[in-house]
Amino acid sequence: MANTRRRLVGRVVSNKMEKTVVVAIERRKMHRVYKKIVVSTKKVMAHDESNEIQEGSVVRIVESKPLSKNKRWAVEAVLETPELIETSSAEA
Secondary structure (H helix, E strand, O other): OOOOOOEEEEEEEEEEEOOEEEEEEEEEEEOOOOOOEEEEEEEEEEEOOOOOOOOOOEEEEEEOOOOOOOEEEEEEEEEEOOOOOOOOOOOO
16 A cells, blocks of 8 residues: 655644644746736645654655644655854954
């Protein structure tokens, strides 16, 4: 039997909760009349068992059973991590 759960890719916008991250899923679609690209964003809560995913990371989430009132997704894989920006003393 194949695994038919939906998988989506999004960017982590918040990791302030314990074992939970908020993932923004961006969808781009062309308007049928004006032919302009319309960007819509949906935020979902996803379960992060390791509690180590940073803000700004790109993750793949997968549908799961309801884990709490608002959590219906789980982080499957971290695809990209944000690079740390170092402030140099030459700028000051």
